Structure formats: structure tokens, C-alpha cells
Amino acid sequence: MTTSTGPDLVRFCLVGGGRAGRVHAATLTRHLSGAAITAVVDADEGVRQAAEADFAPGHGYATIADALEDGGFDAVVITTPTFTHAELAVQAAKGGKHVFLEKPMALSLAECDAIIAACEEAGVRLQIGFMRRFDPEFRAAFERIEGGEIGQPMVVKSLTHGPGLPPPWARDLAKSNGMLAEVNSHDLDCVRWLMGSDPIRVMSETANFKGKARGVDDPDFYDTVLTQLRFDNGGLGSVSGICPCDYGYDARVEIVGEKGIMQIGDMRGQAIVACTDRDGGLRTPIYRTWPQRFAWGYIEEMRHFVDCIREGRDPEPSGADGRWAVALVLAGRRSIAEDRSVTIAEVM
Ligand SMILES: NC(=O)c1ccc[n+]([C@@H]2O[C@H](COP(=O)([O-])OP(=O)(O)OC[C@H]3O[C@@H](n4cnc5c(N)ncnc54)[C@H](O)[C@@H]3O)[C@@H](O)[C@H]2O)c1
Structure with missing residues (x-):
């Protein structure tokens, strides 16, 4: 009670x-x-x-x-x-x-x-x-991993790809720490939560494919970022961020453990599959936005x-959890600036 x-x-x-x-x-x-x-x-x-x-x-x-x-x-x-x-x-x-x-x-x-x-x-x-920690699928996966279903997690891979260009303040590193913070904070929190271990080293790399065509000439702007992590328990992780990805809202995770594998999330936003012409194949709707994907x-x-x-x-997530995600963003940001892997001890 x-x-x-x-x-x-x-x-x-x-x-x-x-x-x-x-x-x-x-x-x-x-x-x-x-x-x-x-x-x-x-x-x-x-x-x-x-x-x-x-x-x-x-x-x-x-x-x-x-x-x-x-x-x-x-x-x-x-x-x-x-x-x-x-x-x-x-x-x-x-x-x-x-x-x-x-x-x-x-x-x-x-x-x-x-x-x-x-x-x-x-x-x-x-x-x-x-x-994400309260999304029914993420929560169930966390509890099943904790229960030992796939054994000790060895590798966790998380991605978030969003459809639109972030607002101007979120593209300004001084105001937001960039897309790594604005979009991938969720992934950085989740990989630590699902791995059950704190990261000790981060390497991030960026690319810019779409900025110029959308009128973004800020030299710091990137629309694509890949981050690799090593955890204190020896596990490895990766986080992918793409914004704008154009095709919809996409947030998925794969965890490989010593005994098995678990996947969280699906690109399909509705359990509808349609076929209207035999050359076009099957069509199914994707999640369009983050409020839709994470409504619950x-x-x-x-x-x-x-x-x-x-x-x-x-x-929970507590202030300490929020602080951890900021530390990972700062390590990633330094990794991008200095083109090397950065230990968490350097930013903590
Ligand atoms: N959890 C999620 O999935 C999720 C999704 C989107 C945004 N966010 C977060 O929410 C926050 C806001 O993002 P957003 O996309 O809603 O931004 P937004 O630009 O749409 O809205 C921000 C609002 O804050 C107002 N504002 C700015 N400074 C203020 C101040 N000092 N006092 C009062 N109002 C002020 C602005 O006028 C604006 O209306 C960010 O931290 C962002 O990362 C989280």
C-alpha cells in the first residue's frame, strides 16, 4: 500500500x-x-x-x-x-x-x-x-534484461532519426550542445540504463549531407552523427543520430547478450499493410513524429x-541520470572537436 x-x-x-x-x-x-x-x-x-x-x-x-x-x-x-x-x-x-x-x-x-x-x-x-524509460516496450525490455533473459548484455545499439530540421537554437552548439544533445540524449541515457553500466569512453563522428540544401551555413552544423561507447563492465555500444532523416521518426534499439538478442521498437507506426499495385509491393505506415511514437x-x-x-x-530518471547524459554529450562533443576518443574522466 x-x-x-x-x-x-x-x-x-x-x-x-x-x-x-x-x-x-x-x-x-x-x-x-x-x-x-x-x-x-x-x-x-x-x-x-x-x-x-x-x-x-x-x-x-x-x-x-x-x-x-x-x-x-x-x-x-x-x-x-x-x-x-x-x-x-x-x-x-x-x-x-x-x-x-x-x-x-x-x-x-x-x-x-x-x-x-x-x-x-x-x-x-x-x-x-x-x-523512453516509460515506453511500454523499452520498460518491458529493461525488465526482461534485468531478469537475465538474454544474459549479460555485451553490445547495445541505439538509433534516433528524426524527420525535421531542428529549430535554430538546437543547431547552435553554444545554446544546445548540438544534435548529439538534442536528439541523442535519449539514446545515451537508454544505452547506459539497458547495459546496466556506466560508459567510460566515447568516440563521436559527424557528417553533413543536407544542411546546405536547407540553407544552414553554420560551420558547426551536422545532420548525421555516430557515437561509439565502451562501458565499465566491458560492454560496447553505438548510437546513431540523423536529423533531418526525411523518412519519418525512427527510434530502435538492439541489445546482444551472452545468451541471446533483444530488439526494441519498429519502424511501422500502424499494424496496416496495404497493396494496391503488384509492382509497388506492400506498403505500411511509418511513425511520423516523436509525440506519436512515444505517446504512452x-x-x-x-x-x-x-x-x-x-x-x-x-x-527516476534522477538528476544524476540527467547529469550522466550531459557528461556523455560533452565527451562526444569534445571527441568531434578533437577527432579522438575521449574518456569520461576527462569531462567529469
Ligand atoms: N522528451 C522529448 O522527446 C522532447 C521532444 C522535444 C523537445 N524536448 C525538449 O524540450 C525543450 C524545449 O524544446 P521544444 O522543441 O519544445 O522548443 P520550442 O522552441 O518549441 O519551445 C520552447 C518555448 O520556450 C519558450 N522560452 C524560451 N525561453 C524561455 C524562458 N526563459 N522562460 C519562459 N519561456 C521561454 C519559447 O518562447 C518557446 O515557446 C528542450 O529541452 C528539448 O530538448 C524534449
Whole structure:
């Protein structure tokens, strides 16, 4: 039996009403009975007005400071660009609010440490938005690997290919740490989680096939990245990122263990196969977007956060997990810049 120590209804302030913010807002308003959005913050007036009208009429704010001054919420969901995460999360924690923080946790390990310290000092919960850990397939695979079904994992291979060009801030290394952070943070968290071991060395290489044709002339821009990892337990890993890949949204993992192999995910978005002409062959729909592929993951991660607040438990993925993913991104970024493999000890 679980004991409820927190509020019956967890009231949220949505900080950032853009793409990810709207996914979480839909979860909190439509899918979870123990949660509600009672305030929204966005620096952009148009986005703020639209989010306020949809989710918290009469409670829209231009800054988190203004929202904190008015109060009326127990927790924040921070879905703003990465370079704003640390400041906003620390402000929310100091204001006594529980913090759900989107990945990547922050730009640097010092920022991660500041967020973790602020939450600990304020006694508020902190969860990082790695929703793949709550996807039914990823979760089942994790539990079956832990149960020994494929034996000790030896190699884990994870890919994320997204259809669209990332927004400008996510292409700016100074504001985002690049695609490795923006897209592959999920893979970097998952390979560590599924391998059950911390990486010790990273080698990343990039390529740029599509930037020029799409008008991106930033010399740091890459649309393709491959990362190779070695784990503390001797295992090996690889992570592939492609954005834009054009063909749809694709997130799959393969884990080879001493006794067998496990594959997570499928390109097919629906169990429909059609054939309309014999030369065209069989056709089946692919996942088009990340909200579609991980619909359940987004709901379940938020349910976990709300349950942890109500029951006084520490959520996972924790600040330490978020910090690990940032460390791997920083090692990969240095590997790209210096064209060599980089040990985690060099960035930790
Ligand atoms: N978990 C996932 O699958 C997933 C998917 C997409 C994005 N994300 C993450 O969510 C975050 C936001 O990404 P997005 O694609 O939604 O971005 P976005 O650009 O669509 O939205 C960000 C919003 O934040 C607002 N904003 C910026 N600075 C602000 C500030 N200081 N205070 C208040 N509002 C501010 C902007 O005006 C904008 O409306 C990023 O960390 C990204 O990595 C996660």
C-alpha cells in the first residue's frame, strides 16, 4: 500500500509552451486525474497567450519569477530551450516547487550540479524527461534484461532519426550542445540504463549531407552523427543520430547478450499493410513524429512524477541520470572537436 503524503491534486506551472510543452500539457490536462495546469509561462507573447487560453485562462506569465510571485502551483514542467534550463530549474526549486525538467538536463555539469543542489536544499523532487524509460516496450525490455533473459548484455545499439530540421537554437552548439544533445540524449541515457553500466569512453563522428540544401551555413552544423561507447563492465555500444532523416521518426534499439538478442521498437507506426499495385509491393505506415511514437511514454513519465510527489518518493530518471547524459554529450562533443576518443574522466 502506498501512503499519500503530498497533495491530492498536483498543480503544475508549464514553463515553455512550445512543442514539448504542448505534449506535456495535453497529458496533464487530459490523461492524469491527479494533476492540473494552473499557470503557464512563456517568454513569447503569442505562444503564451495561446497556451494560457488553452490550459490556464487568466494565469499566463512572461517570466517564471512572475508566476512564482503569484503562486498557486506545486510543481513546474520546464520545456524551454536547453540554455535556459539551469536558471529556471534553480528558480523553481528555490521557490519550493517540484521540478520536471526536459532533457537535456543542462549545458554543463556545473549547471547540473546547481540544479541538483537547489532541489536537494529545497526538499523538492526532480525528474528528467527521459520518457523512453516509460515506453511500454523499452520498460518491458529493461525488465526482461534485468531478469537475465538474454544474459549479460555485451553490445547495445541505439538509433534516433528524426524527420525535421531542428529549430535554430538546437543547431547552435553554444545554446544546445548540438544534435548529439538534442536528439541523442535519449539514446545515451537508454544505452547506459539497458547495459546496466556506466560508459567510460566515447568516440563521436559527424557528417553533413543536407544542411546546405536547407540553407544552414553554420560551420558547426551536422545532420548525421555516430557515437561509439565502451562501458565499465566491458560492454560496447553505438548510437546513431540523423536529423533531418526525411523518412519519418525512427527510434530502435538492439541489445546482444551472452545468451541471446533483444530488439526494441519498429519502424511501422500502424499494424496496416496495404497493396494496391503488384509492382509497388506492400506498403505500411511509418511513425511520423516523436509525440506519436512515444505517446504512452510521455503519459507514464508524468504519472510517475505525480505519484512520486503525492507519495513522497524520489522519481527516476534522477538528476544524476540527467547529469550522466550531459557528461556523455560533452565527451562526444569534445571527441568531434578533437577527432579522438575521449574518456569520461576527462569531462567529469
Ligand atoms: N522528451 C522529448 O522527446 C522532447 C521532444 C522535444 C523537445 N524536448 C525538449 O524540450 C525543450 C524545449 O524544446 P521544444 O522543441 O519544445 O522548443 P520550442 O522552441 O518549441 O519551445 C520552447 C518555448 O520556450 C519558450 N522560452 C524560451 N525561453 C524561455 C524562458 N526563459 N522562460 C519562459 N519561456 C521561454 C519559447 O518562447 C518557446 O515557446 C528542450 O529541452 C528539448 O530538448 C524534449
